[in-house]
Amino acid sequence: MNVQTALPEGTRVRRVPAPMAMLAELTYRCPLKCPYCSNPLEMSKRSEELSTEQWAEVLRQAARMGVLHVHFSGGEPAARRDLEELLSVAVEAGLYTNLITSGVGLTEARVKDLSARGLDHIQLSVQGTDASTADLIGGYRGGFEHKMKVAAWIAAEGIPLTVNAVMHRRNLDRTAETIDLAVRLGARRIEVAHTQIHGWAYVNRASLMPTREQVDACSAIVDEARERLKGTLVIDYVPPDHHAKYPKACMGGWGRVGLNVTPSGKVLPCHAAESIPHLVFDNVKDKPLAAIWADGAAFNAYRGTDWMPELCRTCDRKEVDWGGCRCQAMAYAGDASATDPACIKSPHHVRMQELALTEAADVPPDYVYRTM
Amino acid sequence: MTTPLPAAPEDRLPDAAVPKLSRGVRTRWDEARETHMLLAPERALRLDAIAAAILAETDGERSFAAIVDVLAEKYAAPREQIAVDARKLLVDLMDKRMMEVVR
Ligand code: SF4
Ligand code: SF4
Numbered sequence: 271m272n273v274q275t276a277l278p279e280g281t282r283v284r285r286v287p288a289p290m291a292m293l294a295e296l297t298y299r300c301p302l303k304c305p306y307c308s309n310p311l312e313m314s315k316r317s318e319e320l321s322t323e324q325w326a327e328v329l330r331q332a333a334r335m336g337v338l339h340v341h342f343s344g345g346e347p348a349a350r351r352d353l354e355e356l357l358s359v360a361v362e363a364g365l366y367t368n369l370i371t372s373g374v375g376l377t378e379a380r381v382k383d384l385s386a387r388g389l390d391h392i393q394l395s396v397q398g399t400d401a402s403t404a405d406l407i408g409g410y411r412g413g414f415e416h417k418m419k420v421a422a423w424i425a426a427e428g429i430p431l432t433v434n435a436v437m438h439r440r441n442l443d444r445t446a447e448t449i450d451l452a453v454r455l456g457a458r459r460i461e462v463a464h465t466q467i468h469g470w471a472y473v474n475r476a477s478l479m480p481t482r483e484q485v486d487a488c489s490a491i492v493d494e495a496r497e498r499l500k501g502t503l504v505i506d507y508v509p510p511d512h513h514a515k516y517p518k519a520c521m522g523g524w525g526r527v528g529l530n531v532t533p534s535g536k537v538l539p540c541h542a543a544e545s546i547p548h549l550v551f552d553n554v555k556d557k558p559l560a561a562i563w564a565d566g567a568a569f570n571a572y573r574g575t576d577w578m579p580e581l582c583r584t585c586d587r588k589e590v591d592w593g594g595c596r597c598q599a600m601a602y603a604g605d606a607s608a609t610d611p612a613c614i615k616s617p618h619h620v621r622m623q624e625l626a627l628t629e630a631a632d633v634p635p636d637y638v639y640r641t642m
Numbered sequence: 643m644t645t646p647l648p649a650a651p652e653d654r655l656p657d658a659a660v661p662k663l664s665r666g667v668r669t670r671w672d673e674a675r676e677t678h679m680l681l682a683p684e685r686a687l688r689l690d691a692i693a694a695a696i697l698a699e700t701d702g703e704r705s706f707a708a709i710v711d712v713l714a715e716k717y718a719a720p721r722e723q724i725a726v727d728a729r730k731l732l733v734d735l736m737d738k739r740m741m742e743v744v745r
Binding site: 336391428432458504506 | 664665667668675683684736
């Protein structure tokens with residue numbers, strides 16, 4: 271089967287502002303098994319993955335419809351042998367290319383090749399600041415040491431680097447060290463992000479959930495480092511939902527800014543959208559990307575403000591946070607069209623916070639590692 | 643720990659300095675939105691006509707003073723005003739690690 275290029279006759283594409291970014295999840299295969307992985311619990315197998323040609327067509331269509339950034343991710347995108355080829359297609363189409371990687375599967379030769387082909391940026395995840403913690407969290411021995419080598423190859427090529435640090439209970443006390451590590455690795459930017467609780471993270475929430483004190487200390491460290499490292503390291507900080515008053519704007523609003531293509535070609539409004547059971551997702555094998563974006567049922571389910579519950583519809587923040595995260599509403603309120611329970615106005619807010627507090631107070635259970 | 647006082651914009655980017663967009667940061671015309679854009683990791687900034695004009699002359703060859711000269715001539719505008727605007731934009735991009743001084 272091929273990726274559809276032409277619109278079926280008689281279809282009218284509604285005028286919806288073009289997406290800015292596409293997350294291309296090339297594969298779910300990954301040698302690591304982070305307990306906060308946002309991949310769905312049910313993952314598609316290698317045999318269902320889109321072919322090189324199909325991905326190439328998706329990338330070209332994305333560029334034509336106005337996508338500016340493409341993020342190659344996974345799983346571990348380097349697990350695809352055609353990563354280099356797809357990168358070249360994206361570069362040719364004028365897309366800004368970003369590789370989101372754990373580093374495992376990259377060699378010095380591959381980093382050089384990616385650089386020569388015009389890769390704009392790399393995001394390297396770090397699971398911890400020393401080998402023993404990092405490898406426990408990532409569930410992969412030797413991962414940390416390899417990552418340090420990858421960072422050095424990236425620096426040698428001069429490819430701009432962002433360090434991705436997902437923070438949670440077991441590494442939050444190392445926030446300062448994590449920021450120092452990013453500076454040492456020559457990163458221009460670090461993303462200090464608290465775990466978003468859905469997908470594998472929801473299963474593991476009791477062992478991931480930080481205490482209030484941990485979160486406050488982390489925020490203070492970030493504030494101080496931001497000032498001190500101005501011009502050296504940009505720090506993007508994603509505070510946790512569980513201690514917040516208002517939710518974050520999910521993806522900048524459902525169906526507003528970005529889209530996500532899964533390894534098998536399904537097009538999702540957000541990477542976790544498959545956790546909402548009643549949504550039906552179109553596939554690039556059946557329809558052009560632009561038609562899916564504009565008219566797809568899943569995209570229109572929570573686009574804009576019409577779908578909102580009374581609580582949000584009458585709220586003056588409705589176009590600030592767009593009602594928050596649909597997947598979190600699903601997980602905690604059992605209803606994807608409810609107000610995000612991270613919002614203080616939500617009737618589920620108190621329960622969600624209490625759950626967070628009791629879980630953070632308990633002895634953390636062992637991780638349930640993601641499996642394929 | 644002491645935080646040093648932030649340097650004045652004229653010291654960060656003196657007239658003789660040669661600024662350049664860092665690798666991984668570029669401008670392009672965005673056909674779908676009909677505007678100039680500055681693309682950087684995780685960032686897409688809409689550029690207004692003035693910012694686009696300033697960045698178009700920031701080529702990694704010209705000094706800051708030369709950039710201001712070119713702009714003053716091209717747009718027949720007072721040099722001082724252009725210098726203030728251009729320095730503000732470029733130093734702001736330096737703070738965001740999108741711009742560097744190559745010489
Ligand atoms: S709906 Fe929730 S999980 Fe999905 S992108 Fe938005 S914030 Fe993330
Ligand atoms: S009520 Fe809805 S729109 Fe208002 S702050 Fe809460 S989540 Fe946002």
